[in-house]
Each structure stands twice: as C-alpha cells, then as structure tokens.
C-alpha cells in the first residue's frame with residue numbers, strides 16, 4: 273500500500289475511540305506527574321483510571337478536558353485533537369468532580385439555569401431541561417434551596433445534572449464518590465450506569481478498587497506517571513499469582529487419600545481442604561476437574577478463588593503501606 277493512503281493510527285480509530293492519547297507528559301517544576309501516558313478508550317464504555325492520592329489522575333483529566341495543556345504527547349478526545357481543536361473537544365465533553373462547578377450561594381435550580389444560559393439554550397427550553405434533570409437526579413424538592421445546604425451526595429448529583437445540560441458524549445468524573453457515604457456512593461454508581469446506557473462514554477478516576485471493579489469495562493492503574501497495567505477487572509486479576517481452586521472434604525479419610533494423590537496441593541488439615549494453584553481460566557479449571565475425575569477424587573465443596581483488585585494493585589505498585597502482603 274502506498275504510504276499516502278495508509279491510514280494513520282489516529283484516522284483509523286477516530287470514530288470508535290472516545291479518547292486516544294499517546295505519550296502524555298506533564299511536570300510541575302522537577303516533579304514529573306505524567307511520564308508518557310497512553311490511553312485508548314472505546315466510545316460507549318466506562319474507563320477507570322485508578323491510582324492513589326497524588327498519582328496524577330486529576331492532572332490527566334485536566335489535560336484531556338483542555339483545562340491545562342500537556343508538556344508533551346498527543347491526544348484526541350471525541351475525535352478532535354486536543355491542541356488543534358480544543359473548542360470542539362470542550363463542546364463534546366462534560367467534567368465533574370473535585371473542581372465542581374456548583375455555586376453554593378444560589379439554589380440548585382439557579383445553578384441549572386445558569387448552565388442552560390452558558391449553553392445558549394432559549395429560556396423556555398432551558399427551564400424545561402433544568403426541571404427534567406432536577407427530577408431525574410431526585411433534586412426537585414431541594415431545587416429552591418441554596419446548594420450550600422445540600423449533602424455531599426446531592427451536590428455531586430447537581431454537578432452531574434449541570435454537566436448534562438450540554439448533552440456531552442464523554443463525561444469525565446473525577447473521583448465521583450470520594451467522601452460519600454455508602455448509600456450515596458451506590459446512588460452515584462447507578463447514575464453512572466444509567467449514563468452509559470444512554471450512550472455516554474464515562475472516564476472515571478477513582479482511588480477505590482471496588483468502584484473500578486463495579487463500574488468499569490476497562491481499568492488502568494496509574495503508577496509513577498505511566499500505566500502499570502490495563503485491562504478488564506478479570507484480566508487484571510489474572511496477572512497476579514494467588515488464584516487457586518479449593519477442594520474441601522467432609523470425610524477425613526477421603527481428604528487424606530486426596531491429599532496423597534494431589535501431592536502438589538497445599539494442605540489445610542484442620543479444614544480438610546486442599547488448594548491447587550489456578551489462573552482462574554475455564555480451560556485450566558476443566559483440566560483440574562478432568563484430572564480429579566480420573567483420580568477418583570470427589571470433593572464435597574469446590575470453590576474458585578481469584579485474586580481481587582487489591583492484590584493486583586499492590587503487586588503492581590509495590591505499595592507497602594498496606595497491611596496486605598504483596599503478591600509476587
């Protein structure tokens with residue numbers, strides 16, 4: 273193929289990727305925050321950028337939402353180049369989170385109407401959209417109260433409602449549940465799921481492994497300014513050792529003969545249980561089952577244990593502050 277008709281990587285994926293970034297760099301003074309960040313986020317998916325406090329998550333969101341510029345690298349958001357067409361990027365995205373747009377001095381409704389004005393909606397249309405969104409986010413009763421009187425969860429809901437006035441295709445949610453109580457957190461998770469059902473791409477940053485596991489199609493772990501790993505929650509869990517199949521027996525005699533037959537298994541004589549290492553794949557589980565059958569071993573209980581995201585996170589980042597042992 274002559275080089276002139278070869279699609280560049282950017283052209284090739286512009287229509288299917290909501291965000292693509294190559295080699296994003298950002299430093300503050302001599303502190304390198306992002307050291308060559310690469311991202312490829314399919315449209316219509318939930319992507320979670322996971323990292324502890326100070327990892328650079330907000331910096332990445334600020335760059336991708338045009339609030340600050342990167343020192344190096346390239347990115348397309350909603351098919352538009354960040355540096356060549358920042359206005360087009362801004363028109364396609366919504367951003368909520370740590371730098372919330374909510375003004376506490378005015379009411380929830382006034383905040384919404386202000387957003388409608390910013391988006392140049394005709395007055396009547398603005399009022400209709402504001403009322404609809406306040407209703408959708410269960411804020412109708414509180415609409416006439418000053419936003420400063422709202423709970424943390426209500427403020428986040430108002431913030432998202434304000435973002436949706438502009439009908440964005442991509443929403444950046446920077447730590448949407450940090451500081452929320454469990455109930456408000458679950459409400460926020462449902463809101464995020466509903467956004468995706470509506471066709472929006474969600475770029476989420478979080479410190480919570482559970483949140484990434486719960487919501488994200490793909491998870492990336494930010495560490496030392498680059499992605500230490502990226503994949504589905506299950507893919508990430510499979511990259512750390514520690515997965516195993518556990519066989520438990522009611523009958524001590526059956527346990528002993530199984531333990532003799534399965535010499536490589538780890539024994540738990542008290543629980544009458546044996547552990548076999550496993551990567552958690554269907555293929556491996558099938559071969560373990562076949563092998564147990566052929567050895568005539570019948571366990572009373574068989575359970576699969578895959579490592580959780582905590583294991584992955586600590587294995588990747590080598591974070592030793594945690595009481596949990598790093599799997600390696």
Ligand code: ADP
Nearest residue numbers: 300303305323324325326327328329330331332
């Ligand atoms: P996260 O969102 O993962 O908590 P941030 O992106 O907010 O992390 O910050 C990453 C690092 O960059 C932190 O060490 C922070 O102190 C530093 N940083 C962020 N913004 C600035 C700034 N405007 N000036 C100097 N340092 C900054």
